[in-house]
Amino acid sequence: MTLLGHDRYCDAIELQVGQLRDVVTSDGTDLSATVPTCPDWSLQQLVRHTGGALRWAELLVRTRAKESIPEKEVPLGEGPQDESDPAALGAWLAETGEMLVGTLREAGPDAQVWGWAGTLTSGFWARRMTHELAIHRADATLAAGLPYEVAPDVAADAIDEWLQIVEYVQRTRPNDAADELRGPGRSIHLHATDTTPELNAEWVVELTEQGVSWRRGHEKATVALRGPLTDVLLAFYRRLPLDGGKLEVLGERELLDFWLERASFG
Structure with a gap:
């Protein structure tokens, strides 16, 4: 498994912020x-949450934070005061x-910054915010009834x-519920059917007594x-149902359901 380059993450963030802004300012968007997919939120709340997360990450990297910064200390982290103006929300998002x-490009991938997952570099935040955007942009796009697209390399890295x-x-x-994902002899295979062999967009996830292990590749599994x-990405993030559409489940469906119920984040 190879991470995308730092510049690629920065480019993906830049593109996806613009795409999310287009959703916000599109005629007919309510x-x-x-x-x-996030029923506790309105579309506006989702966008404010996403933009706030981006501003939080920016402040962490810019200040080379050695510990977490409370969200209330992030300047304009909650977005513009006017809750009824899509243009103001879109402008705030663009500025964000x-x-x-700009901060990520200036820092490069190796600046020392606090991170919550054991990776203490600015590169962690470039990657994390790329995929924060990819998934919440899907939430927003689907809520607005618009088509959703994401670059194949970004989608595959999001699954990684x-x-x-x-x-x-x-x-x-x-x-955590994820700790229940243990036990011998069970495995999940994810198989993207529309990509090039070079991308190798297939995964084998094994549920072992020691914990989850995974690798890229094509192998037989308990369920595929x-x-x-x-679609595989969004289903794996619980943004699309398994039934209907273009997805196919082969083997023990119960194991995949078991995984989706317990592998959650935020």
């Missing part, structure tokens, strides 16, 4: 609408993206990162999830 990308997060949670939070890469 910012008060409930987000089906410019700030974060998700699996690494599950590994981290198992190691550090023994009371097959479909276009974007």
Whole structure:
């Protein structure tokens, strides 16, 4: 497994902030609408949450923080005061993206910065915010009834990162639901059907007594999830249902359901 380059993450953040802003300012978008994949939020709240996370990461990297910074200390972290103006929300989001990308490019990938997953570099935040955007942009896009696209290399890396997060949670939070993902002889295969061999967008996830382990590759498994890469990504993040659409589940569906119920993050 190879991480994308730091510049690639920065480019992806820049592009996706623009795409999310387009959703916010699109004619007919209802910012008060409930987000089906995050039903506790309206579309406006989702966007403010996402932009706030980007500003928080920017402040961490810019100040080379040695510990977490309370969200209330992030300047304009909650967004513009006007809750009814899509243009103001879009402008705030655009400024947020410019700030974060500029700070990340200036820092490079190796600046020492606090991080919550054991990786204490600015590169961690470039990657984390790329995928924070990828998933919450999907939430927003689907809520607005618009088509969603994500670059294949970003989608594949988002699955890699998700699996690494599950590994981290198992190691550090023994009371978390993810700790139940243990036991011998069970495995999950993710198979993207629409990518090039060079991308190698297939994964084997093994649930062992020692914890989750995974690798890229094509192998037989207890259950397989097959479909276009974007759909596999969104289903694995619980943003798309397994039934219907372009996805296919082969083998013991119960194991995949078991995983999806317990492999959660935020």
